[in-house]
Amino acid sequence: MGILNQMPPYNLFGLERQDYSVSRIAAFPIPYDSTVTYRSGARDGPAAIISASRNLELYNHELNFTLPETFVFTMESMAPDLNSPEGMIRRIEKEVGIAVDDGKVPFLIGGEHTISLGAIRAIASRSDVFSILHLDAHSDSRDEIFGTKNSHASIMARAREIVQSSYSVGIRSIDSESMALYGKDMLFIDEIHRAGIQKSAETILSRLGKRVYVTVDLDVLDPSEMPSVGTPEPDGLHYAELRHILSSVFSKREIVGFDITELCPIPGIVAPDFLAAKLAYSMACDLYKSSEPRKAAGKTKHSGKKKL
Numbered sequence: 001m002g003i004l005n006q007m008p009p010y011n012l013f014g015l016e017r018q019d020y021s022v023s024r025i026a027a028f029p030i031p032y033d034s035t036v037t038y039r040s041g042a043r044d045g046p047a048a049i050i051s052a053s054r055n056l057e058l059y060n061h062e063l064n065f066t067l068p069e070t071f072v073f074t075m076e077s078m079a080p081d082l083n084s085p086e087g088m089i090r091r092i093e094k095e096v097g098i099a100v101d102d103g104k105v106p107f108l109i110g111g112e113h114t115i116s117l118g119a120i121r122a123i124a125s126r127s128d129v130f131s132i133l134h135l136d137a138h139s140d141s142r143d144e145i146f147g148t149k150n151s152h153a154s155i156m157a158r159a160r161e162i163v164q165s166s167y168s169v170g171i172r173s174i175d176s177e178s179m180a181l182y183g184k185d186m187l188f189i190d191e192i193h194r195a196g197i198q199k200s201a202e203t204i205l206s207r208l209g210k211r212v213y214v215t216v217d218l219d220v221l222d223p224s225e226m227p228s229v230g231t232p233e234p235d236g237l238h239y240a241e242l243r244h245i246l247s248s249v250f251s252k253r254e255i256v257g258f259d260i261t262e263l264c265p266i267p268g269i270v271a272p273d274f275l276a277a278k279l280a281y282s283m284a285c286d287l288y289k290s291s292e293p294r295k296a297a298g299k300t301k302h303s304g305k306k307k308l
């Protein structure tokens with residue numbers, strides 16, 4: 001029994017009712033940042049997003065509806081595997097796989113970008129083909145860096161080995177080798193500036209299959225709006241532009257999973273944390289609007305309180 005005047009519960013969006021069995025989105029907070037190459041601290045990202053999200057209105061003014069309380073279920077934070085990035089990716093793949101088997105759409109809250117690979121593997125091993133929409137300032141296409149093939153700088157190199165199509169958007173930092181190999185599968189920030197956001201969103205849709213995994217590295221945004229990232233790059237997308245792209249993709253494609261990564265909170269500067277929380281909320285609302293909640297598929301394996 002709780003007290004009468006209590007703060008919203010500690011989960012994504014501070015939802016009063018949490019019921020895994022009827023939820024559509026399984027949100028996985030993953031406080032992991034072992035392979036970052038510059039400023040660390042993305043391990044604090046999930047807590048900052050959840051804290052900020054508890055202070056958001058559940059009424060969505062943009063879409064004129066209120067997100068149902070049970071649509072999103074927040075899992076317990078996943079413990080990091082400090083042994084190796086590969087071990088961490090395997091752990092994420094296993095946990096996310098259980099949720100996918102239960103008919104959930106996984107939503108990873110990072111944490112560094114490496115975590116996406118666990119979800120991409122889990123979904124790929126269970127389902128038909130899907131495309132990856134990769135929103136990022138960096139191409140993340142290094143085959144290897146600092147002795148590992150599984151770092152936040154290599155996630156798209158690994159993802160391309162798994163899925164048949166991917167499209168990277170907002171790119172403005174890339175090495176010449178990756179440019180030669182994969183440049184054709186990228187929409188660079190200067191191209192977006194020239195074409196405008198509406199036309200760019202159409203181009204993005206034309207490059208994606210029917211089913212899409214969406215991965216957001218927050219450094220795709222301009223550092224003036226999103227300074228709280230490990231490796232900021234000038235001249236990024238504005239929040240409204242990112243929202244335009246995401247709402248167009250969520251409304252016109254089947255979303256098999258999505259993530260928000262690389263929030264690296266700066267003490268005392270909370271606006272970026274709220275931006276990330278609002279982005280998470282908007283994506284959850286987009287998913288609700290675009291698909292009738294499916295019936296929970298058969299038996300439920302995750303208790304929702306599972307400890308590793």
Ligand SMILES: [Mn+2]
Binds near residue numbers: 136137138220
């Ligand atoms: Mn990046």
